[in-house]
Amino acid sequence: MRRLIVIAHLTLHEALRRRVLLAALIGGAAFLALYAIGFHFIVRDLAHQTRITLLERRVALNGITLAGLFAVNLLTVMSAVLLPLDTLSGEIASGSIQTLAAKPMRRAEIVLGKWLAHVAVVLGYLAVMAGGVLLVARFTADFVPPAIADGLPLMAIEAVLLVSISIAGGTRLSTVTNGMAAFGLYGIAFVGNWVEQIGTFVNNAAARNVGTVASLIMPAEALWQRAAWFMQPAIMRDLHATPFSPVSVASPAMVWWAAGYAIVAVLLAVRGFQRRQL
Protein backbone atom coordinates (compact mmCIF):
# COMPACT_ATOMS: atom_id res chain seq x y z
CA MET A 1 0.00 0.00 0.00
CA ARG A 2 2.83 2.38 0.86
CA ARG A 3 4.38 1.75 -2.54
CA LEU A 4 1.04 2.33 -4.22
CA ILE A 5 1.02 5.79 -2.62
CA VAL A 6 4.61 6.42 -3.80
CA ILE A 7 3.54 5.60 -7.38
CA ALA A 8 0.43 7.80 -7.08
CA HIS A 9 2.57 10.60 -5.70
CA LEU A 10 5.05 10.30 -8.55
CA THR A 11 2.21 10.33 -11.08
CA LEU A 12 0.74 13.51 -9.59
CA HIS A 13 4.19 15.01 -9.50
CA GLU A 14 4.58 14.16 -13.17
CA ALA A 15 1.29 15.86 -14.07
CA LEU A 16 2.53 18.98 -12.27
CA ARG A 17 6.04 18.92 -13.68
CA ARG A 18 5.02 18.28 -17.22
CA ARG A 19 2.62 21.24 -16.90
CA VAL A 20 -0.32 19.03 -17.86
CA LEU A 21 -2.33 20.38 -14.96
CA LEU A 22 -1.29 23.93 -15.73
CA ALA A 23 -2.46 23.58 -19.35
CA ALA A 24 -5.76 22.07 -18.19
CA LEU A 25 -6.31 24.83 -15.65
CA ILE A 26 -5.43 27.65 -18.05
CA GLY A 27 -7.77 26.16 -20.68
CA GLY A 28 -10.44 25.71 -18.01
CA ALA A 29 -10.03 29.25 -16.70
CA ALA A 30 -10.37 30.65 -20.24
CA PHE A 31 -13.55 28.63 -20.72
CA LEU A 32 -15.02 29.79 -17.41
CA ALA A 33 -14.16 33.43 -18.16
CA LEU A 34 -15.90 33.28 -21.56
CA TYR A 35 -18.82 31.45 -20.01
CA ALA A 36 -19.16 34.09 -17.27
CA ILE A 37 -19.12 36.92 -19.83
CA GLY A 38 -21.76 35.19 -21.97
CA PHE A 39 -23.89 34.41 -18.94
CA HIS A 40 -23.66 38.02 -17.78
CA PHE A 41 -24.97 39.41 -21.07
CA ILE A 42 -27.79 36.87 -21.27
CA VAL A 43 -28.89 37.69 -17.76
CA ARG A 44 -28.79 41.43 -18.55
CA ASP A 45 -30.89 40.78 -21.64
CA LEU A 46 -33.41 38.72 -19.67
CA ALA A 47 -33.72 41.55 -17.15
CA HIS A 48 -34.70 43.98 -19.93
CA GLN A 49 -37.44 41.73 -21.25
CA THR A 50 -40.61 42.75 -19.51
CA ARG A 51 -42.95 40.15 -20.99
CA ILE A 52 -40.95 37.14 -19.85
CA THR A 53 -42.48 35.08 -17.05
CA LEU A 54 -40.57 33.94 -14.02
CA LEU A 55 -40.85 30.35 -15.28
CA GLU A 56 -39.47 31.23 -18.70
CA ARG A 57 -36.57 33.02 -17.07
CA ARG A 58 -35.87 30.01 -14.93
CA VAL A 59 -35.95 27.62 -17.90
CA ALA A 60 -33.58 29.87 -19.84
CA LEU A 61 -31.11 30.09 -16.96
CA ASN A 62 -31.28 26.34 -16.34
CA GLY A 63 -30.66 25.73 -20.05
CA ILE A 64 -27.59 27.95 -20.09
CA THR A 65 -26.24 26.34 -16.93
CA LEU A 66 -26.73 22.88 -18.45
CA ALA A 67 -24.96 24.04 -21.62
CA GLY A 68 -22.03 25.05 -19.44
CA LEU A 69 -22.07 21.70 -17.64
CA PHE A 70 -22.33 19.92 -21.00
CA ALA A 71 -19.10 21.64 -22.09
CA VAL A 72 -17.51 20.73 -18.76
CA ASN A 73 -18.63 17.15 -19.32
CA LEU A 74 -16.95 17.04 -22.73
CA LEU A 75 -13.74 18.59 -21.38
CA THR A 76 -13.74 16.10 -18.51
CA VAL A 77 -14.31 13.18 -20.90
CA MET A 78 -11.32 14.31 -22.96
CA SER A 79 -9.14 14.77 -19.89
CA ALA A 80 -10.19 11.41 -18.49
CA VAL A 81 -9.16 9.66 -21.68
CA LEU A 82 -6.08 11.72 -22.59
CA LEU A 83 -4.39 12.24 -19.21
CA PRO A 84 -3.78 8.57 -18.36
CA LEU A 85 -3.46 7.51 -21.99
CA ASP A 86 0.30 6.97 -22.03
CA THR A 87 0.91 6.49 -18.32
CA LEU A 88 1.51 2.75 -18.83
CA SER A 89 1.95 2.38 -22.60
CA GLY A 90 4.42 5.29 -22.68
CA GLU A 91 6.52 3.89 -19.86
CA ILE A 92 6.41 0.42 -21.39
CA ALA A 93 7.52 1.82 -24.77
CA SER A 94 10.35 3.89 -23.29
CA GLY A 95 11.42 1.08 -20.97
CA SER A 96 11.28 3.28 -17.86
CA ILE A 97 8.71 0.83 -16.46
CA GLN A 98 11.44 -1.82 -16.16
CA THR A 99 13.15 -0.31 -13.15
CA LEU A 100 9.74 0.11 -11.47
CA ALA A 101 8.53 -3.41 -12.17
CA ALA A 102 11.81 -4.87 -10.87
CA LYS A 103 11.22 -3.23 -7.48
CA PRO A 104 9.87 -5.26 -4.56
CA MET A 105 6.23 -4.46 -5.21
CA ARG A 106 3.23 -5.99 -6.89
CA ARG A 107 2.49 -4.93 -10.40
CA ALA A 108 -1.04 -4.22 -9.20
CA GLU A 109 0.41 -1.48 -6.99
CA ILE A 110 1.85 0.26 -10.05
CA VAL A 111 -1.47 0.11 -11.91
CA LEU A 112 -3.59 1.13 -8.92
CA GLY A 113 -1.19 3.91 -7.93
CA LYS A 114 -1.41 5.40 -11.38
CA TRP A 115 -5.17 4.91 -11.49
CA LEU A 116 -5.62 6.61 -8.13
CA ALA A 117 -3.55 9.63 -9.15
CA HIS A 118 -5.40 10.10 -12.43
CA VAL A 119 -8.80 9.67 -10.81
CA ALA A 120 -7.80 12.35 -8.29
CA VAL A 121 -6.63 14.73 -11.03
CA VAL A 122 -9.68 14.24 -13.25
CA LEU A 123 -12.16 14.50 -10.38
CA GLY A 124 -10.35 17.61 -9.17
CA TYR A 125 -10.65 19.05 -12.66
CA LEU A 126 -14.36 18.19 -12.80
CA ALA A 127 -14.93 19.75 -9.39
CA VAL A 128 -13.16 22.99 -10.35
CA MET A 129 -14.88 23.28 -13.72
CA ALA A 130 -18.39 22.24 -12.69
CA GLY A 131 -18.01 24.31 -9.53
CA GLY A 132 -16.96 27.26 -11.71
CA VAL A 133 -20.05 26.96 -13.93
CA LEU A 134 -22.34 26.69 -10.91
CA LEU A 135 -20.68 29.66 -9.21
CA VAL A 136 -21.08 31.77 -12.36
CA ALA A 137 -24.81 30.93 -12.41
CA ARG A 138 -25.13 31.58 -8.70
CA PHE A 139 -23.39 34.96 -8.65
CA THR A 140 -24.50 36.28 -12.04
CA ALA A 141 -28.16 35.32 -11.88
CA ASP A 142 -28.66 34.03 -8.36
CA PHE A 143 -29.57 30.70 -9.96
CA VAL A 144 -28.86 27.19 -8.73
CA PRO A 145 -30.08 24.24 -10.81
CA PRO A 146 -32.00 21.54 -8.94
CA ALA A 147 -30.57 18.25 -7.69
CA ILE A 148 -26.89 18.98 -8.34
CA ALA A 149 -26.09 16.50 -5.56
CA ASP A 150 -27.68 13.82 -7.75
CA GLY A 151 -26.28 15.00 -11.07
CA LEU A 152 -22.62 15.76 -10.34
CA PRO A 153 -21.79 12.31 -8.87
CA LEU A 154 -22.98 10.76 -12.15
CA MET A 155 -20.54 12.97 -14.05
CA ALA A 156 -17.88 11.81 -11.59
CA ILE A 157 -18.68 8.14 -12.26
CA GLU A 158 -18.43 8.85 -15.99
CA ALA A 159 -14.96 10.39 -15.47
CA VAL A 160 -13.75 7.47 -13.32
CA LEU A 161 -15.08 5.01 -15.92
CA LEU A 162 -13.14 6.65 -18.73
CA VAL A 163 -9.92 6.92 -16.68
CA SER A 164 -10.22 3.19 -15.93
CA ILE A 165 -10.76 2.28 -19.59
CA SER A 166 -7.85 4.45 -20.71
CA ILE A 167 -5.52 2.81 -18.17
CA ALA A 168 -6.76 -0.70 -18.98
CA GLY A 169 -6.12 -0.10 -22.69
CA GLY A 170 -2.62 1.16 -21.90
CA THR A 171 -1.57 -2.22 -20.53
CA ARG A 172 -2.08 -3.87 -23.92
CA LEU A 173 -2.19 -1.20 -26.61
CA SER A 174 0.25 1.42 -27.81
CA THR A 175 -0.60 5.00 -26.87
CA VAL A 176 -2.13 5.98 -30.23
CA THR A 177 -4.13 2.75 -30.59
CA ASN A 178 -5.38 3.12 -27.04
CA GLY A 179 -6.52 6.69 -27.71
CA MET A 180 -8.32 5.66 -30.88
CA ALA A 181 -10.01 2.77 -29.06
CA ALA A 182 -11.11 4.86 -26.06
CA PHE A 183 -12.49 7.72 -28.15
CA GLY A 184 -14.03 5.19 -30.52
CA LEU A 185 -15.93 3.69 -27.59
CA TYR A 186 -17.01 7.12 -26.45
CA GLY A 187 -18.10 7.91 -30.02
CA ILE A 188 -20.35 4.83 -29.98
CA ALA A 189 -21.90 6.04 -26.73
CA PHE A 190 -22.33 9.59 -28.01
CA VAL A 191 -23.92 8.70 -31.34
CA GLY A 192 -25.86 5.79 -29.84
CA ASN A 193 -27.38 8.10 -27.29
CA TRP A 194 -28.63 10.54 -29.91
CA VAL A 195 -30.03 7.67 -31.96
CA GLU A 196 -31.88 6.62 -28.82
CA GLN A 197 -33.24 10.13 -28.21
CA ILE A 198 -34.45 10.50 -31.77
CA GLY A 199 -35.77 6.92 -31.86
CA THR A 200 -37.79 7.59 -28.69
CA PHE A 201 -39.03 10.91 -30.04
CA VAL A 202 -40.33 9.40 -33.31
CA ASN A 203 -41.39 6.23 -31.49
CA ASN A 204 -39.05 3.92 -33.40
CA ALA A 205 -38.32 0.90 -31.21
CA ALA A 206 -35.40 -0.33 -33.33
CA ALA A 207 -33.55 3.00 -33.12
CA ARG A 208 -34.23 3.08 -29.40
CA ASN A 209 -32.75 -0.40 -28.96
CA VAL A 210 -29.66 0.58 -30.94
CA GLY A 211 -29.17 3.40 -28.45
CA THR A 212 -29.62 1.08 -25.47
CA VAL A 213 -27.08 -1.37 -26.84
CA ALA A 214 -24.64 1.49 -27.48
CA SER A 215 -25.09 2.62 -23.87
CA LEU A 216 -24.38 -0.90 -22.66
CA ILE A 217 -21.22 -1.02 -24.75
CA MET A 218 -20.15 2.32 -23.30
CA PRO A 219 -22.39 3.90 -20.66
CA ALA A 220 -20.54 7.25 -20.47
CA GLU A 221 -23.00 9.39 -22.41
CA ALA A 222 -26.01 7.76 -20.72
CA LEU A 223 -24.56 8.92 -17.39
CA TRP A 224 -24.37 12.51 -18.62
CA GLN A 225 -27.95 12.36 -19.90
CA ARG A 226 -29.14 11.10 -16.54
CA ALA A 227 -27.10 13.76 -14.75
CA ALA A 228 -28.64 16.48 -16.97
CA TRP A 229 -32.09 15.01 -16.40
CA PHE A 230 -31.63 15.41 -12.63
CA MET A 231 -30.37 18.96 -12.85
CA GLN A 232 -33.49 20.52 -14.39
CA PRO A 233 -37.05 20.99 -13.17
CA ALA A 234 -39.78 18.54 -14.21
CA ILE A 235 -41.38 21.08 -16.51
CA MET A 236 -38.22 21.32 -18.63
CA ARG A 237 -37.98 17.54 -18.88
CA ASP A 238 -41.60 17.27 -19.92
CA LEU A 239 -41.37 20.00 -22.52
CA HIS A 240 -37.96 18.82 -23.79
CA ALA A 241 -37.18 22.49 -23.52
CA THR A 242 -33.44 22.24 -24.33
CA PRO A 243 -31.11 19.75 -26.06
CA PHE A 244 -30.20 18.70 -22.53
CA SER A 245 -33.71 17.53 -21.72
CA PRO A 246 -33.50 13.90 -22.78
CA VAL A 247 -36.58 12.20 -24.15
CA SER A 248 -35.26 8.86 -22.98
CA VAL A 249 -33.25 8.79 -19.79
CA ALA A 250 -31.03 6.01 -18.53
CA SER A 251 -32.39 3.96 -15.64
CA PRO A 252 -30.62 3.55 -12.28
CA ALA A 253 -29.60 0.08 -13.52
CA MET A 254 -27.44 1.80 -16.14
CA VAL A 255 -25.60 3.62 -13.33
CA TRP A 256 -24.86 0.31 -11.64
CA TRP A 257 -23.82 -1.09 -15.00
CA ALA A 258 -21.38 1.81 -15.45
CA ALA A 259 -19.95 1.40 -11.94
CA GLY A 260 -19.47 -2.33 -12.51
CA TYR A 261 -17.93 -1.55 -15.90
CA ALA A 262 -15.36 0.74 -14.23
CA ILE A 263 -14.48 -1.91 -11.63
CA VAL A 264 -14.05 -4.57 -14.33
CA ALA A 265 -11.88 -2.16 -16.34
CA VAL A 266 -9.60 -1.65 -13.32
CA LEU A 267 -9.39 -5.41 -12.72
CA LEU A 268 -8.57 -5.96 -16.40
CA ALA A 269 -5.92 -3.26 -16.18
CA VAL A 270 -4.28 -5.04 -13.24
CA ARG A 271 -4.49 -8.42 -14.92
CA GLY A 272 -3.29 -7.11 -18.28
CA PHE A 273 -0.27 -5.47 -16.69
CA GLN A 274 0.54 -8.52 -14.56
CA ARG A 275 0.71 -10.65 -17.67
CA ARG A 276 2.50 -8.10 -19.80
CA GLN A 277 6.05 -9.03 -20.82
CA LEU A 278 8.14 -5.97 -20.12
Added chain:
Amino acid sequence: MNGLAVETHGLRKRFGATLAVADLSLSVRRGEVFGFLGPNGAGKTTSLKMLLGLVSPSAGRVSVLGARLGDREARARVGFLPEHFRFQDWLTGRELLRFHGRLFGIPAAELERRADRLLTRVDLADAAHRKLREYSKGMVQRIGLAQALINDPDLVFLDEPTSGLDPLGRRLVRDVIKELKARGTAVFLNSHLLGEVEATCDRVVFIQRGRTIREMALGTDAAVIEVELRLGPHDGATLAALARIAVAAPAPAADGRTVRLTVAGEDALSAIAPLLVERGVTLYEMRAGRPSLEALFLEIMGEGQRPG
Protein backbone atom coordinates in the same frame (compact mmCIF):
# COMPACT_ATOMS: atom_id res chain seq x y z
CA MET B 1 20.21 -20.05 1.91
CA ASN B 2 22.56 -21.58 -0.65
CA GLY B 3 25.77 -19.98 -1.86
CA LEU B 4 24.38 -18.94 -5.20
CA ALA B 5 23.14 -15.50 -6.13
CA VAL B 6 21.54 -16.77 -9.32
CA GLU B 7 20.82 -20.28 -10.48
CA THR B 8 18.97 -21.33 -13.60
CA HIS B 9 18.26 -24.71 -15.15
CA GLY B 10 16.94 -25.15 -18.66
CA LEU B 11 15.51 -21.65 -18.77
CA ARG B 12 13.52 -21.05 -21.93
CA LYS B 13 11.51 -18.21 -23.39
CA ARG B 14 9.39 -18.31 -26.49
CA PHE B 15 7.68 -15.24 -27.99
CA GLY B 16 5.18 -16.69 -30.44
CA ALA B 17 7.21 -18.46 -33.09
CA THR B 18 10.51 -17.00 -31.91
CA LEU B 19 12.62 -18.88 -29.43
CA ALA B 20 14.49 -16.07 -27.68
CA VAL B 21 16.13 -18.23 -25.04
CA ALA B 22 16.43 -21.96 -25.72
CA ASP B 23 18.19 -23.52 -22.78
CA LEU B 24 19.99 -21.36 -20.28
CA SER B 25 21.68 -23.00 -17.34
CA LEU B 26 24.07 -21.01 -15.24
CA SER B 27 25.01 -20.22 -11.71
CA VAL B 28 26.39 -17.03 -10.20
CA ARG B 29 28.03 -17.30 -6.81
CA ARG B 30 27.43 -14.77 -4.11
CA GLY B 31 29.99 -12.00 -4.19
CA GLU B 32 31.40 -12.77 -7.61
CA VAL B 33 31.46 -10.60 -10.70
CA PHE B 34 29.87 -12.59 -13.46
CA GLY B 35 30.09 -11.75 -17.15
CA PHE B 36 27.28 -12.68 -19.47
CA LEU B 37 28.57 -12.74 -23.03
CA GLY B 38 27.18 -13.45 -26.42
CA PRO B 39 26.55 -11.85 -29.77
CA ASN B 40 23.62 -9.49 -30.37
CA GLY B 41 20.35 -11.38 -30.43
CA ALA B 42 21.75 -14.27 -28.38
CA GLY B 43 19.03 -13.75 -25.76
CA LYS B 44 21.09 -11.94 -23.13
CA THR B 45 18.63 -9.16 -22.38
CA THR B 46 15.64 -11.54 -22.41
CA SER B 47 17.51 -13.82 -19.99
CA LEU B 48 18.24 -10.91 -17.72
CA LYS B 49 14.60 -9.78 -17.82
CA MET B 50 13.52 -13.28 -16.81
CA LEU B 51 15.86 -13.19 -13.82
CA LEU B 52 14.31 -9.85 -12.83
CA GLY B 53 10.72 -11.05 -13.23
CA LEU B 54 9.99 -8.63 -16.07
CA VAL B 55 9.42 -11.45 -18.52
CA SER B 56 7.97 -14.78 -17.47
CA PRO B 57 9.91 -17.91 -18.54
CA SER B 58 8.18 -20.44 -20.79
CA ALA B 59 10.01 -23.28 -19.03
CA GLY B 60 12.87 -23.96 -16.65
CA ARG B 61 13.82 -23.28 -13.06
CA VAL B 62 15.24 -20.06 -11.64
CA SER B 63 16.26 -18.94 -8.22
CA VAL B 64 17.54 -15.50 -7.33
CA LEU B 65 19.25 -15.04 -3.95
CA GLY B 66 17.92 -18.44 -2.97
CA ALA B 67 14.29 -17.49 -3.55
CA ARG B 68 11.87 -18.36 -6.31
CA LEU B 69 11.32 -15.92 -9.14
CA GLY B 70 9.25 -12.86 -8.20
CA ASP B 71 9.84 -13.20 -4.46
CA ARG B 72 9.55 -9.64 -3.18
CA GLU B 73 11.95 -10.05 -0.28
CA ALA B 74 14.61 -11.24 -2.70
CA ARG B 75 13.83 -8.41 -5.09
CA ALA B 76 14.37 -5.93 -2.26
CA ARG B 77 18.02 -7.04 -2.27
CA VAL B 78 18.48 -6.75 -6.04
CA GLY B 79 19.60 -3.70 -8.02
CA PHE B 80 19.10 -3.21 -11.72
CA LEU B 81 20.45 -0.88 -14.38
CA PRO B 82 18.65 -1.59 -17.65
CA GLU B 83 20.06 -1.23 -21.12
CA HIS B 84 18.75 1.81 -23.05
CA PHE B 85 18.37 3.46 -19.77
CA ARG B 86 15.33 5.77 -19.59
CA PHE B 87 13.89 7.50 -16.63
CA GLN B 88 11.27 9.99 -15.69
CA ASP B 89 13.30 12.82 -17.22
CA TRP B 90 11.35 15.55 -15.45
CA LEU B 91 12.85 14.47 -12.13
CA THR B 92 16.15 15.80 -10.82
CA GLY B 93 18.95 13.37 -10.10
CA ARG B 94 18.31 13.52 -6.38
CA GLU B 95 14.55 13.14 -6.79
CA LEU B 96 15.11 10.05 -8.91
CA LEU B 97 17.18 8.43 -6.18
CA ARG B 98 14.60 9.44 -3.55
CA PHE B 99 11.77 7.99 -5.59
CA HIS B 100 13.50 4.68 -6.18
CA GLY B 101 14.62 4.53 -2.56
CA ARG B 102 11.03 5.01 -1.37
CA LEU B 103 9.94 2.09 -3.49
CA PHE B 104 12.39 0.01 -1.47
CA GLY B 105 10.87 1.42 1.71
CA ILE B 106 14.13 3.02 2.85
CA PRO B 107 13.49 5.48 5.73
CA ALA B 108 13.84 9.15 4.73
CA ALA B 109 16.96 10.07 6.74
CA GLU B 110 18.82 6.95 5.66
CA LEU B 111 17.72 7.56 2.07
CA GLU B 112 19.20 11.07 2.08
CA ARG B 113 22.50 9.73 3.40
CA ARG B 114 22.65 7.06 0.73
CA ALA B 115 21.65 9.50 -2.02
CA ASP B 116 24.44 11.88 -0.95
CA ARG B 117 26.97 9.08 -0.89
CA LEU B 118 25.95 7.67 -4.27
CA LEU B 119 25.71 11.07 -5.98
CA THR B 120 29.27 11.72 -4.89
CA ARG B 121 30.36 8.25 -5.92
CA VAL B 122 29.07 8.61 -9.48
CA ASP B 123 30.41 12.16 -9.63
CA LEU B 124 27.02 13.85 -9.94
CA ALA B 125 26.87 15.71 -6.62
CA ASP B 126 26.98 19.07 -8.40
CA ALA B 127 24.28 18.03 -10.88
CA ALA B 128 21.93 16.54 -8.27
CA HIS B 129 19.44 19.40 -8.53
CA ARG B 130 19.31 19.41 -12.33
CA LYS B 131 16.56 17.65 -14.26
CA LEU B 132 17.50 14.42 -15.99
CA ARG B 133 16.46 15.83 -19.35
CA GLU B 134 19.41 18.21 -19.06
CA TYR B 135 21.83 15.35 -18.37
CA SER B 136 24.23 14.01 -20.98
CA LYS B 137 23.96 10.36 -21.97
CA GLY B 138 26.86 9.48 -19.71
CA MET B 139 25.35 11.35 -16.75
CA VAL B 140 22.06 9.50 -17.21
CA GLN B 141 23.96 6.23 -17.23
CA ARG B 142 25.77 7.17 -14.02
CA ILE B 143 22.60 8.27 -12.20
CA GLY B 144 21.13 4.97 -13.36
CA LEU B 145 24.02 3.16 -11.72
CA ALA B 146 23.41 5.10 -8.50
CA GLN B 147 19.72 4.15 -8.73
CA ALA B 148 20.71 0.48 -9.03
CA LEU B 149 22.69 0.73 -5.79
CA ILE B 150 20.28 2.77 -3.64
CA ASN B 151 19.13 -0.32 -1.72
CA ASP B 152 22.67 -1.56 -0.95
CA PRO B 153 21.88 -4.70 -2.97
CA ASP B 154 23.36 -8.18 -2.57
CA LEU B 155 23.04 -8.72 -6.31
CA VAL B 156 23.20 -6.11 -9.09
CA PHE B 157 22.25 -6.63 -12.70
CA LEU B 158 24.05 -4.24 -15.02
CA ASP B 159 22.93 -4.39 -18.63
CA GLU B 160 25.55 -2.67 -20.80
CA PRO B 161 26.48 -0.23 -18.02
CA THR B 162 29.27 1.46 -19.94
CA SER B 163 27.70 1.76 -23.37
CA GLY B 164 27.16 5.52 -23.13
CA LEU B 165 30.29 6.36 -21.22
CA ASP B 166 33.62 7.95 -22.11
CA PRO B 167 36.86 6.33 -20.87
CA LEU B 168 36.67 8.21 -17.56
CA GLY B 169 33.09 7.08 -17.01
CA ARG B 170 34.04 3.52 -17.88
CA ARG B 171 36.81 3.57 -15.32
CA LEU B 172 34.36 4.89 -12.75
CA VAL B 173 32.01 1.98 -13.42
CA ARG B 174 34.89 -0.47 -13.27
CA ASP B 175 35.93 0.95 -9.88
CA VAL B 176 32.37 0.79 -8.59
CA ILE B 177 32.16 -2.87 -9.64
CA LYS B 178 35.39 -3.59 -7.77
CA GLU B 179 34.04 -1.87 -4.66
CA LEU B 180 30.85 -3.91 -4.91
CA LYS B 181 32.86 -7.09 -5.13
CA ALA B 182 34.92 -6.06 -2.11
CA ARG B 183 31.67 -5.56 -0.18
CA GLY B 184 30.45 -9.01 -1.18
CA THR B 185 27.84 -7.90 -3.70
CA ALA B 186 27.39 -10.20 -6.67
CA VAL B 187 27.45 -8.40 -10.00
CA PHE B 188 25.78 -9.81 -13.09
CA LEU B 189 27.36 -7.92 -15.95
CA ASN B 190 25.99 -7.95 -19.45
CA SER B 191 28.42 -6.15 -21.71
CA HIS B 192 29.71 -6.04 -25.23
CA LEU B 193 32.91 -4.35 -24.19
CA LEU B 194 35.03 -7.41 -23.64
CA GLY B 195 37.91 -5.35 -22.28
CA GLU B 196 35.62 -4.23 -19.47
CA VAL B 197 34.53 -7.77 -18.79
CA GLU B 198 38.10 -8.98 -18.78
CA ALA B 199 39.13 -6.31 -16.33
CA THR B 200 36.30 -6.90 -13.88
CA CYS B 201 34.82 -10.38 -14.10
CA ASP B 202 35.74 -13.47 -12.10
CA ARG B 203 33.82 -15.76 -14.36
CA VAL B 204 32.03 -15.55 -17.67
CA VAL B 205 29.46 -17.55 -19.52
CA PHE B 206 29.11 -17.47 -23.29
CA ILE B 207 25.68 -17.84 -24.78
CA GLN B 208 24.68 -18.30 -28.37
CA ARG B 209 21.17 -18.63 -29.78
CA GLY B 210 19.80 -18.69 -26.26
CA ARG B 211 21.99 -21.55 -25.06
CA THR B 212 24.85 -21.65 -22.60
CA ILE B 213 27.82 -22.85 -24.65
CA ARG B 214 30.82 -22.29 -22.39
CA GLU B 215 31.36 -21.24 -18.81
CA MET B 216 34.84 -20.33 -17.66
CA ALA B 217 36.79 -18.60 -14.95
CA LEU B 218 38.95 -15.60 -15.80
CA GLY B 219 42.09 -14.82 -13.86
CA THR B 220 45.54 -16.26 -13.61
CA ASP B 221 44.98 -19.85 -12.52
CA ALA B 222 42.39 -21.18 -14.79
CA ALA B 223 42.72 -19.29 -18.04
CA VAL B 224 44.21 -20.94 -21.09
CA ILE B 225 47.64 -19.96 -22.44
CA GLU B 226 48.60 -19.66 -26.06
CA VAL B 227 52.12 -20.86 -26.86
CA GLU B 228 54.24 -20.26 -29.92
CA LEU B 229 57.36 -22.43 -30.35
CA ARG B 230 60.21 -22.14 -32.84
CA LEU B 231 61.80 -25.56 -33.12
CA GLY B 232 64.67 -27.28 -34.86
CA PRO B 233 63.97 -30.37 -36.97
CA HIS B 234 61.21 -32.46 -35.39
CA ASP B 235 58.94 -35.33 -36.36
CA GLY B 236 55.23 -36.17 -36.13
CA ALA B 237 55.71 -38.05 -32.86
CA THR B 238 56.87 -34.79 -31.21
CA LEU B 239 53.75 -33.05 -32.40
CA ALA B 240 51.65 -35.93 -31.10
CA ALA B 241 53.37 -35.66 -27.71
CA LEU B 242 52.69 -31.91 -27.64
CA ALA B 243 49.07 -32.60 -28.55
CA ARG B 244 48.71 -34.64 -25.36
CA ILE B 245 49.63 -31.59 -23.27
CA ALA B 246 47.61 -29.12 -25.31
CA VAL B 247 43.88 -28.36 -25.16
CA ALA B 248 43.89 -27.40 -28.83
CA ALA B 249 45.93 -29.52 -31.24
CA PRO B 250 49.31 -28.04 -32.26
CA ALA B 251 49.24 -26.23 -35.57
CA PRO B 252 52.57 -26.40 -37.44
CA ALA B 253 53.15 -23.32 -39.57
CA ALA B 254 54.20 -23.48 -43.23
CA ASP B 255 57.83 -22.70 -42.42
CA GLY B 256 58.18 -26.12 -40.78
CA ARG B 257 59.68 -24.54 -37.65
CA THR B 258 56.90 -22.65 -35.90
CA VAL B 259 54.28 -24.53 -33.91
CA ARG B 260 51.34 -22.91 -32.15
CA LEU B 261 49.33 -24.61 -29.45
CA THR B 262 47.04 -23.78 -26.56
CA VAL B 263 47.52 -25.25 -23.10
CA ALA B 264 45.19 -25.23 -20.11
CA GLY B 265 47.44 -23.54 -17.55
CA GLU B 266 50.91 -22.89 -16.20
CA ASP B 267 51.53 -26.53 -15.23
CA ALA B 268 51.08 -27.63 -18.81
CA LEU B 269 53.25 -24.73 -19.97
CA SER B 270 56.16 -25.84 -17.79
CA ALA B 271 55.97 -29.36 -19.25
CA ILE B 272 56.67 -28.26 -22.82
CA ALA B 273 60.43 -27.55 -22.60
CA PRO B 274 61.37 -30.83 -20.79
CA LEU B 275 59.33 -32.77 -23.36
CA LEU B 276 61.29 -31.22 -26.23
CA VAL B 277 64.66 -31.68 -24.49
CA GLU B 278 63.84 -35.33 -23.81
CA ARG B 279 63.16 -35.86 -27.52
CA GLY B 280 66.30 -34.02 -28.57
CA VAL B 281 64.40 -31.28 -30.36
CA THR B 282 66.11 -27.90 -30.34
CA LEU B 283 63.98 -25.10 -28.87
CA TYR B 284 64.99 -21.74 -30.34
CA GLU B 285 62.18 -19.65 -29.01
CA MET B 286 59.13 -20.05 -26.83
CA ARG B 287 56.52 -17.35 -26.42
CA ALA B 288 53.50 -17.68 -24.18
CA GLY B 289 50.58 -15.34 -23.68
CA ARG B 290 47.04 -15.33 -22.54
CA PRO B 291 44.55 -14.87 -25.36
CA SER B 292 42.36 -11.82 -25.09
CA LEU B 293 38.73 -12.37 -24.24
CA GLU B 294 37.96 -11.02 -27.67
CA ALA B 295 40.01 -13.79 -29.28
CA LEU B 296 38.27 -16.33 -27.09
CA PHE B 297 34.90 -14.88 -27.89
CA LEU B 298 35.54 -15.17 -31.62
CA GLU B 299 36.89 -18.67 -31.21
CA ILE B 300 33.97 -19.86 -29.08
CA MET B 301 31.30 -18.20 -31.20
CA GLY B 302 32.97 -19.44 -34.38
CA GLU B 303 34.65 -17.22 -36.93
CA GLY B 304 31.78 -17.70 -39.33
CA GLN B 305 29.44 -15.80 -36.99
CA ARG B 306 27.87 -12.81 -38.67
CA PRO B 307 27.54 -9.56 -36.76
CA GLY B 308 24.17 -9.49 -34.97
